[in-house]
Amino acid sequence: MRRPTRAARIGHVNLGGDSPVVVQSMTNTDTADVVKTAIQCAELARAGSELVRITVNTPEAAAAVPKIRSHLDSMGLDVPLIGDFHYNGHRLLADHPDCAQALAKYRINPGNVGHGRKRDEQFAQMIEIACKYDKPVRIGVNWGSLDQDLLARIMDENARRAEPMDAIEVMREAMVASALESAAKAEELGLPGDRIILSCKVSGVQDLIAIYRELSRRSDYPLHLGLTEAGMGSKGIVASTAAMAVLLQEGIGDTIRVSLTPEPGGKRTQEVLVAQEMLQTMGLRAFTPMVAACPGCGRTTSSFFQELAQSIQEHVRSQMPQWRVDYDGVENMTLAVMGCVVNGPGESKHANIGISLPGTGEAPVAPVFEDGAKTVTLRGDNIAEEFTAIVDRYVARTYQRKFATKS
DSSP: OOOOOOEEEETTEEEETTOOOEEEEEOOSOTTOHHHHHHHHHHHHHHTOSEEEEEOOSHHHHHHHHHHHHHHHHTTOOOOEEEEEOSSHHHHHHHOHHHHHHOSEEEEOTTSSOSHHHHHHHHHHHHHHHHHHTOOEEEEEEGGGOOHHHHHHHHHHHHTSSSOOOHHHHHHHHHHHHHHHHHHHHHHTTOOGGGEEEEEEOSOHHHHHHHHHHHHHHOOSOBEEOOSSOEEHHHHHHHHHHHHHHHHHTTOOSEEOOOEEOOTTOOTTHHHHHHHHHHHHTTSOOOSOEEEEOOOOTTOOOSHHHHHHHHHHHHHHHHHHHHHHHBSSGGGOEEEEEOSTTTHHHHHHHSSEEEEOOOTTSOSOEEEEETTEEEEEEOSSOHHHHHHHHHHHHHHHHSOBTTOOOO
16 A cells, blocks of 8 residues: 655656656766757656656756757657756756756755755755746755764764664664755745655665655655665666565655666666566556566576567567557566476466477477467477567557547
8 A cells, every 4th residue: 555645746747646656767968968968868768767867067057958858848758857956056046047947856955955054045045946936846865965964963862862773773863854854944935845755865775664664654745765876787676676665565655766877888778677677566557568488497408488588578678669659558468488388388378478488308389378378389480470470469459559540
């Protein structure tokens, strides 16, 4: 059951309330490079990122934001852009009103918006601009830039406790307090509560779980989940999934980002796919047909089933942008590519479309099942092409075509 939160809206995207969990990502281009940033925003949006965050750190970057928005609009992509501000956001938003207007949301880090009296002044300036342009704000606390004055205060308060918290508990409490106190200040300054989203980013799995449970217990703002600096490759994927899956299962979280470090030359869109697969495998949302595939064992010495599984997965992903336009519900389709007689037929029957390939020493035939019934047996050298065609025909036959002409 989802945690009840205030409903918010970022551009055309609904957040919190009864809305599904939203996938977010962030560019890693120089925002001042309008073309490169617009291209990467488009790639992320087409991969399924429903919100895209961009760095706004210099006057040149701020001046580029409305141009990036214009490029995306010309491509027919209405993905909301979020401005990521640190240190000088108050000046950039004030000096570049076109940037302030073009962004769908501002991200403010209360740990580096300023110090002492300047902190309050500069935070207030950003909130006032958000109110002026009716923009939501994510108050994003990060343990790498935690407000040191607030941390010192929490430590002093802890020292006076009859039973002091340990150092980790102090850090967690400081994170939560920073988010909640900043949100309260924003509301005092006139920002409606339904225009506030909170996040508390850390790198440790158990820290993230503990902090968000407490944040959820003490507030009803929509929450943005994600490890900060999750890491590269399987480490980043496993850590992000281990942390966020626990919280999502408890109904905590309204947007998520998987902050993967890309491999050299790797695609930024990988973080979007991982986020989608996390939500889909948990049964929270459906984005693209899922392919179940045999892991392989001594009964499957041929690599053909691996190659077919990869081919089908790539085919589905390549077709999905057009299928999403043409067909209702196709994202819920399931496929199975199995490698031998042990579980192959049974697994194939559980999927909408499944194929059971021959294992080592088995007859060189591959039965195909559609909605639990065997429909054809494939043989020969063209099994991959024939099975792909069967999938395409199944989609066209099974899912209602959008915008169909009514008789």
